[in-house]
Amino acid sequence: xxxxxxxKAVRQLSDPRFLRVLLMGLALTxxxxxxxxxxxxxxxxxxxxxxxxxxxxxxxGGIDAALSWAAIPVMLVASIFLMVPVASAFIGIxxxxxxxxxxxxxxxxxxxxxxxGFAEGLLDAVRFLGVVIxxxxxxxxxxxxxxxxxxxxFWVVNGVLLGREYAQLVALRRNDAEGAARFRKRHRxxxxxxxxxxxxxxxxxxxxxxxxxxxxxxxxxxxxRLSRAAPxxx
Numbered sequence: 001x002x003x004x005x006x007x008k009a010v011r012q013l014s015d016p017r018f019l020r021v022l023l024m025g026l027a028l029t030x031x032x033x034x035x036x037x038x039x040x041x042x043x044x045x046x047x048x049x050x051x052x053x054x055x056x057x058x059x060x061g062g063i064d065a066a067l068s069w070a071a072i073p074v075m076l077v078a079s080i081f082l083m084v085p086v087a088s089a090f091i092g093i094x095x096x097x098x099x100x101x102x103x104x105x106x107x108x109x110x111x112x113x114x115x116x117g118f119a120e121g122l123l124d125a126v127r128f129l130g131v132v133i134x135x136x137x138x139x140x141x142x143x144x145x146x147x148x149x150x151x152x153x154f155w156v157v158n159g160v161l162l163g164r165e166y167a168q169l170v171a172l173r174r175n176d177a178e179g180a181a182r183f184r185k186r187h188r189x190x191x192x193x194x195x196x197x198x199x200x201x202x203x204x205x206x207x208x209x210x211x212x213x214x215x216x217x218x219x220x221x222x223x224x225r226l227s228r229a230a231p232x233x234x
Contacts, residue, residue: 001190001225002190002193002194002197002218002222003197004221005194005218005219005221005222005225006194006197006214006218008102008106008217008218008221009102009213009214009217009218009221010214012101012102012105012217013210013213013214015101015105017097017098017100017101018098018101018213018217020097021094021097021098021213022210022213024094025090025094025209025212025213026209028090029209090212090213090216094212094213094216095166095169095170095216096115096173098213098216098217098220099113099170099173099216099217099220100113101217102217102220102221103220103224106221106224107224113173113174114172114173114174128161128165131161132158132161135157135161136157136158139153139154139157151203154199154203155196155199155200155203156196156199158195158199158202159192159193159195159196159197159198159199160192160195161195162195162198162199162215163191163192163193163194163195163196163198164184164191164195166191166194166195166198166215166216166218166219167180167183167184167187167191167194167195167219167222167223168180168181168184170216170219170220170222170223171183171184171223171227174223174227183223183226183227186226187226190222190226191222194218194219194222197218198211198214198215198218
């Protein structure tokens with residue numbers, strides 16, 4: 001059933017509202033990655049000399065340029081970790097637009113959702129961003145100590161985080177805070193599984209750029225499917 005929610009989200013990627021949000025998200029994400037790469041390359045230019053003289057070999061030039069080019073694949077790998085906070089920030093800023101598009105197409109006739117203001121969404125995004133960064137910095141120790149299973153640990157940790165936040169924000173559109181909390185507790189297993197489903201493609205460079213928009217849409221489907229027979233509050 002969760003896979004069906006995800007496939008519905010994938011099939012709606014051609015929706016103009018999805019594409020608009022996707023383009024904005026891609027622009028923000030690429031801008032962030034380019035900015036970080038520029039800082040990294042600039043630091044290399046400051047710290048590494050243009051030429052290096054080695055015994056018996058002589059002078060070697062272009063060291064800083066070579067390291068700058070080598071930083072590109074490093075940034076692709078780093079994007080795996082960078083996309084986690086990007087995905088979390090994306091939730092609070094763009095979820096409302098994606099959820100509206102999903103509900104208009106798949107759940108017509110619903111009463112208007114509780115509108116989350118931009119300031120409220122941004123504040124929640126910043127708060128959750130801090131939690132995501134903090135937890136992953138702590139988990140980094142576990143990733144290093146248990147390197148062979150680091151991907152699994154990454155999926156579990158971020159599956160819990162992303163699942164909780166996506167489910168909470170989607171549920172808040174149709175419930176008060178108490179009702180949203182009840183929804184999360186009642187369906188914690190499926191929410192965790194859906195969160196892991198979002199965390200896995202975060203480890204695939206380029207593909208991970210699609211995760212935030214697909215996550216928002218998938219959890220909107222998941223919310224309506226699971227709450228269909230349950231009484232709503234708020």
